[in-house]
Amino acid sequence: xxxxxxCAGIGGRGVLLASTILIEAAIKSGMKAMASDEYGxxxxxGSVVSLxxxxxxxxxxxxxxxxxxxxxxxxxxFYKTLFFLRKGGLALVNTRSATxxxxxxxxxxxxQIAYRLIDADGxxxxxxxxxxxxxxxxGAFASFGIEPFTRDVLETTIRSRVPEKFLAKNLxxxxxxxxxxRRKAKx
Amino acid sequence: MDIKxxxxxxxxxxxxxxxxxxxxxxxxYPGTPSSEILPGVVYFKNMEGLKIHTxxxxxxxxxxxxxxxxxxxxxxxxxxxxxQVGLNVAFPALLKAREKVLEGGLxxxxxxxxxxxxxxxxxxxxxxxxxxxxxxFDPASPDEAADVAYYALNWSFKNKVPVIIRSTHxxxxxxxxxxxxxxxxxxxxxxxxxxxxxxTKLGIIASGMSYSLVHDVIEEIGAADEVSLYxxxxxxxxxxxxxxxxxxxEKVLVVEETDMVIEALIGNREKVMGRGDGTVPSSGEITYDxxxxxxxxxLQGQGKVKAFAPDRSIxxxxxxxxxxxxxxxxxxxxxxxxxxxxxxHIWPDAIYPGDIGCYTLGISQGAVDTCLDMGAGVTFAEGFxxxxxxxxxxxxxxxxxxxxxxLHACLAPLYDAVRNRKRFILVIMDNSTTAMTGMQxxxxxxxxxxGIATHSVAIEDIVSGLGVxxxxxxxxxxxPLAISTIKDAFxxxxxxxxxxxxxxxxxxxxxxxxxxxxxxxxxxxxxxDCIGCKSCFNTFGCPAISFDPEAKKIGxxxxxxxxxxxxxxxxxxxxxxxxxxxxxxxxx
Ligand code: SF4
Ligand code: SF4
Numbered sequence: 001x002x003x004x005x006x007c008a009g010i011g012g013r014g015v016l017l018a019s020t021i022l023i024e025a026a027i028k029s030g031m032k033a034m035a036s037d038e039y040g041x042x043x044x045x046g047s048v049v050s051l052x053x054x055x056x057x058x059x060x061x062x063x064x065x066x067x068x069x070x071x072x073x074x075x076x077x078f079y080k081t082l083f084f085l086r087k088g089g090l091a092l093v094n095t096r097s098a099t100x101x102x103x104x105x106x107x108x109x110x111x112q113i114a115y116r117l118i119d120a121d122g123x124x125x126x127x128x129x130x131x132x133x134x135x136x137x138x139g140a141f142a143s144f145g146i147e148p149f150t151r152d153v154l155e156t157t158i159r160s161r162v163p164e165k166f167l168a169k170n171l172x173x174x175x176x177x178x179x180x181x182r183r184k185a186k187x
Numbered sequence: 188m189d190i191k192x193x194x195x196x197x198x199x200x201x202x203x204x205x206x207x208x209x210x211x212x213x214x215x216y217p218g219t220p221s222s223e224i225l226p227g228v229v230y231f232k233n234m235e236g237l238k239i240h241t242x243x244x245x246x247x248x249x250x251x252x253x254x255x256x257x258x259x260x261x262x263x264x265x266x267x268x269x270x271q272v273g274l275n276v277a278f279p280a281l282l283k284a285r286e287k288v289l290e291g292g293l294x295x296x297x298x299x300x301x302x303x304x305x306x307x308x309x310x311x312x313x314x315x316x317x318x319x320x321x322x323x324f325d326p327a328s329p330d331e332a333a334d335v336a337y338y339a340l341n342w343s344f345k346n347k348v349p350v351i352i353r354s355t356h357x358x359x360x361x362x363x364x365x366x367x368x369x370x371x372x373x374x375x376x377x378x379x380x381x382x383x384x385x386x387t388k389l390g391i392i393a394s395g396m397s398y399s400l401v402h403d404v405i406e407e408i409g410a411a412d413e414v415s416l417y418x419x420x421x422x423x424x425x426x427x428x429x430x431x432x433x434x435x436x437e438k439v440l441v442v443e444e445t446d447m448v449i450e451a452l453i454g455n456r457e458k459v460m461g462r463g464d465g466t467v468p469s470s471g472e473i474t475y476d477x478x479x480x481x482x483x484x485x486l487q488g489q490g491k492v493k494a495f496a497p498d499r500s501i502x503x504x505x506x507x508x509x510x511x512x513x514x515x516x517x518x519x520x521x522x523x524x525x526x527x528x529x530x531x532h533i534w535p536d537a538i539y540p541g542d543i544g545c546y547t548l549g550i551s552q553g554a555v556d557t558c559l560d561m562g563a564g565v566t567f568a569e570g571f572x573x574x575x576x577x578x579x580x581x582x583x584x585x586x587x588x589x590x591x592x593x594l595h596a597c598l599a600p601l602y603d604a605v606r607n608r609k610r611f612i613l614v615i616m617d618n619s620t621t622a623m624t625g626m627q628x629x630x631x632x633x634x635x636x637x638g639i640a641t642h643s644v645a646i647e648d649i650v651s652g653l654g655v656x657x658x659x660x661x662x663x664x665x666x667p668l669a670i671s672t673i674k675d676a677f678x679x680x681x682x683x684x685x686x687x688x689x690x691x692x693x694x695x696x697x698x699x700x701x702x703x704x705x706x707x708x709x710x711x712x713x714x715x716d717c718i719g720c721k722s723c724f725n726t727f728g729c730p731a732i733s734f735d736p737e738a739k740k741i742g743x744x745x746x747x748x749x750x751x752x753x754x755x756x757x758x759x760x761x762x763x764x765x766x767x768x769x770x771x772x773x774x775x
Contacts, residue, residue, distance in 0.1 A: 010513065012747055020362070023194055027364045034328070035362040046730065047513045058328065059399035060361050063475040064497055066407065074510040083501050107504035130746055 001032065004062045008081040009073025009094075011039055011046045014075030014134030017161070018071065021049035022136065022149065025157040026054040036060035047077055054148075055112055056081030063107060069146070073120070079104075088112045090144065092181075094120035094137050116140060116181055123176045132166075132173045141178025143185065151178060191367040195227075195357040197329035201296055201352065204225025204336025206368045211291075212240045212257040214250040216595065217627040218270035220356040221298035225268055226627075235370060241636050243627060246595045248280060251295065255284050255349075258293035262748035264340055265291060271299040271310040272560070278315075285321050285349055292344030294336065298354045301444040301472040307543065307560060309470060311446035312353040317423040323351040325394040325422050325443075329363040331378065335420070338375045353422075355444055357396040357472075379420045386413040389485065390436030392449055394419040397442045397473050404478045409491045414482075417447055422434065433458065440466060440485065440493050441719055444473055461487075466696050494516040511733070520749030522557070522663045522694035523616055527554035528727065528756060529669035530585050530614065533770055537583035540567035542597075544589040546616055551728045555587065562596025564588040568611040568687075569604050573724060576610075583677055584611035590618065590646060591627075601687070607652040608685040612676045615689060616663075617646055618696035639739040650689050657688035664694060666756045666763070670770050697749060716760050717741050723757040 003125055005022060009015035019035050026033035031054050035179030039048040051062045067085045075095040085091060092101070096119050099105065120136035129135075135158070142151040155171065162170050195203065199657055202224050205213070215225040225241055244250035247269040248286035254267035269277060274297045281295070300306040316323035324339055326332040335352055345351040382386035383393075383402050391414055393401045398418045405411055417432050419425060419468070433439050441450040441461035450461040460466040466485075467475060483494035517524045527549040536706040541547055541555030542564030550557035557567055567587035575582045588597055593615050601613065620627065627636070635641050650658055657679045659672050669692065712733075715721065719739035724732055731748035734741050 010747075020194070023362060023364075027194065029190070029611070033364070036357060037360060046515060049324060058402035059475070060363075061357075061400060061403070061475040063404070063407070063479050063495075065495075066475075076513075079505055079508050079510050082505065083497075087498075102506070103504045103506075104508065107500050110496065110500060175482075 001052070002057070002139045004067045005052040005069045005071065006062060006067045006081050007050040007052065007071045007073065008086045009048055009134075010077060010079040011048050012126055014131060015047075015050055015072055015073050018073070018138055019052050020187070021154065021157045021161055022052050023054075024161065025153045026052075028157060029153055030110040031148060032056060036059040047080065049081060050076075052103060063185055069141075071141060073134060073137060085111075085113055089114075089175070091115040091145075093117050094138055096122060096132055102187065116184060118181060118184075120177060123180060124173050127169060127173050127176065129166075129169050129173055132170050135170045136177035136180075137174040139174035139179075140181035142174070143178050145182040193366050193367055193652050194362055194364045195329060196223060196362050197326075197354060198298070199227035199230070199332035200221035200329040200363070201354065201359075203231050203367060204237065204333040204338075204373070205266050205294065205340055206231040206237065207368055207373050208340035209264050209335045209370065209488050210266055210340060211268045212237055212254060213268070214242045214244050214251050214253040215268035216244050216247045216273055216276075217591075218247075218273050218298075219387070220300055220359040221268050221270045221273070221296065222627065223297075223359070224296055225636055237370065240377050243636050247276040251277035251280050251284075254293060254295075255280065256342075258289045258291040258349075259284065259287050260290060262290040263292075264344055265339065266294040266296060268296045269298075269426070270306065271297055271312055272306055272308065272396060273294070273297070274312055274315065275310075276561075278331045281321075281349075282319060285319060289343070289347045292340050292342075292347075293349040293601060294340045294343055294352060295349060296336070296352045296354065298356065298359045299445065299530075300356050302356065304356055304472075307558060309445045311448060312351060312446070313422045313448045314444075314446045316351045316353070317448055317452065321423070322421065323353055323423050324420055325353050327356060327395055327398045327418070328358065330365050331363050332358055332373045334373070334377070335363050336374045338377065339371060346518075348691045355396055363397075377420050378382055379414050379418055379426060381432070383416040384411045384414045386411070387435065387439050388489070389414045390417060390432055391415070391442060392417045392419060392432070392439060392453070393442040394449060395444060397444055397478075399476055400473065400478045401442055404475065404482055407488065408479065408482060408486070408493050408744075410486055410493065411483060411490075412490050413486055413492060421454070422448060425449065425452060428600055429453065438761065440620045442467060442473060442478065442481075443468065462486065473698065479685075483514075483518065488574050499715040507701060513730070514551070514729050515548060516551065516730045517545060518697055519547070519729050520697045520751035521696070522618055522692065523549065524552065524727070524729065525580050525615055525666055525694075525751075525753045526587070526614060526663040526692040528753065529663065530554045530587070530673060531726075532666075532756075532767060533670050533673050534583045537585050538568075538571050539578050540564045540571065540584065540586040542586075542588040542592050544592050546587060546589050549587060552726065559594050562588075562600055564592075565597045565600035565613060568613065569600070569607065569609045570608045580604065581610060582683065584703075585614060585673070586611060587614045589616050591620070593646065594644075598653065601650070601655070601689075603655045604687045609687055610680040610685060611687050612680070613687055615646060615690045615691045616675075617691050617693040619698045620698075646691060650691075654686070655689050656684055656686055658691070659689075660691045660693055662694055664751065664753060665693040666753065667766060667770075670767065674770070713754055713758060713761070714741060714743055717758075718760055720759060722759055722764075723754045727754055727757045729754055
């Protein structure tokens with residue numbers, strides 16, 4: 001099994017924690033995983049892209065149109081990293097909007113890219129955990145059940161990674177993300 | 188045996204390998220992408236309960252000489268860590284030291300920065316090593332870096348010569364799970380030679396992360412039947428095997444970062460493609476797409492190779508989508524931004540020699556004009572001063588430098604400025620840390636890499652000790668005070684002292700303050716009163732401020748805004764901004 005995953009967002013908003021959870025989840029499930037992070041000089045507010053490759057790869061780098069999964073923690077960063085996604089890939093986007101507009105929509109359909117728009121910021125804010133939008137998006141991702149990133153494995157990994165103090169609330173946000181994405185899939 | 192595993196970055200992997208190989212003394216100066224190695228040594232020595240002496244040095248020469256001293260005249264297993272341009276600082280000593288027969292062992296880890304991502308230039312450490320006959324390894328992943336570090340320190344100890352490990356940004360910062368063995372129990376088989384493919388038409392020789400990229404691209408485009416991939420790990424002296432491999436191939440392509448080193452060592456211009464003939468771009472980082480495009484062109488139509496063709500409908504569909512550009516910026520609430528704002532406000536057209544650190548980003552506020560190398564902020568100012576003074580002019584020159592860089596490289600330049608009677612303003616931005624490279628304590632904080640208290644040194648004492656008479660310390664958040672101090676300093680320069688003036692802007696780096704829960708907290712009222720003039724958006728460059736063209740107002744992202752309130756000073760309708768007008772009027 002192989003996955004090439006792009007995590008994109010802005011600094012200070014938990015992109016790197018999300019990608020760490022993905023590699024650790026893969027390793028826990030007995031797979032090889034590697035990541036590479038790209039962030040600007042400023043620690044907060046700049047673009048952050050973390051590439052995660054799971055399986056028998058030698059490098060952590062993802063070529064244009066090779067990525068299987070794009071987790072966009074911020075809408076603008078989604079557009080900047082869209083070229084990574086392969087035909088038939090999957091995208092999850094943290095946005096309040098209900099649509100990405102006709103031209104993007106058409107291109108994604110044409111390229112058979114499944115995508116889900118999740119208001120991860122809203123979910124996190126409702127739980128009074130503004131900084132935990134990353135957990136909401138991971139929850140939404142878990143709802144796809146792509147091995148090894150099932151709800152169980154991701155949840156266990158979050159437990160081992162997030163400090164006790166914030167754990168319960170983070171898991172609650174993760175859960176809401178999961179449910180929201182599942183409802184959308186049915187709806 | 189149950190082996191522990193841990194996900195680490197390449198730099199921590201190097202630290203692990205060295206610790207397992209019996210490292211006794213390690214010294215370093217932080218510099219991206221090498222900064223995490225020394226803290227990695229501390230982390231693993233604590234994990235294993237080992238006694239290893241670890242220290243931050245004031246510069247790379249100091250770090251090298253400490254490690255060399257311990258390995259050359261004691262019998263210690265020592266190591267020092269630096270970035271590629273840092274090696275230049277240590278180079279005079281290294282050049283002589285390479286001839287010494289060591290009593291112990293010495294590994295120099297030097298992290299190159301192809302691109303460059305956060306350096307002023309690219310530079311290939313392998314080239315210097317090969318030129319001066321120092322053995323050099325170029326690992327291709329964090330996992331391999333741990334093995335190489337272990338091997339290299341043992342090898343150096345046995346053979347009594349220094350060894351260089353060259354890492355790159357992409358290896359140093361990649362994350363991977365590595366095995367943690369008990370000290371002394373790692374077994375290492377170096378992986379060199381043909382590692383993928385069985386073709387004979389094209390032999391590809393690669394080292395470091397370039398090897399890993401080529402490996403993945405060959406798999407993706409299905410080129411394994413057409414090419415053979417030869418991995419080089421010890422770049423100098425390279426294995427005899429390499430020549431045989433070249434001989435057995437119709438054509439050879441060398442992919443390496445960043446200079447022609449293996450390519451030059453092989454020679455054979457008839458057969459060899461690479462940077463020399465322009466097949467590989469002559470500078471810049473080698474990316475996945477570059478390798479794939481290159482191989483797609485060379486191997487087009489051969490065997491089962493699926494050459495890659497991009498789908499441009501992606502760009503077309505994005506044509507009308509508004510995308511927020513996020514150029515590198517100082518963090519929201521950064522004290523440097525406030526200091527630059529004050530400098531720029533009083534003299535928009537002064538000469539601004541800058542230096543290297545987060546604060547090089549002052550360029551975007553028009554308060555940094557130059558960036559050459561560490562310390563050049565001060566010496567440049569001296570040169571500029573003379574150029575104008577010869578023509579009888581005293582122009583405002585405002586040099587800026589961070590605290591860590593000041594201690595690294597500016598003491599001699601500042602003393603020169605004093606004894607040669609130069610007149611300019613030096614702003615030392617003291618945020619008590621080396622923020623750009625990951626928050627290492629600087630000498631004046633009085634904390635060692637192990638986190639214990641030591642003797643601290645105050646920048647103001649050094650500055651007065653060097654003979655500077657005009658010295659002021661201000662909080663950069665107090666923008667009016669900072670501005671009037673700069674004005675005052677210039678009046679001083681016009682006087683009879685014939686000396687530089689120094690202003691220390693002192694406020695803790697925001698990341699440190701945040702860590703201590705010391706966030707400033709009062710809500711900003713910028714948005715409510717906004718008239719849409721864009722002054723703050725254009726001149727201030729705070730990542731938290733955006734402009735909404737529809738509402739014709741700015742917006743503030745409260746998830747990253749620190750409520751520092753400095754943006755008020757950039758706004759003409761706020762009382763703070765109005766207050767600053769008085770400075771513009773009575774300008775010197
Ligand atoms: S108060 Fe203003 S300058 Fe400070 S962080 Fe917030 S938006 Fe940026
Ligand atoms: S400077 Fe003041 S008025 Fe101008 S855009 Fe910024 S907040 Fe609005």
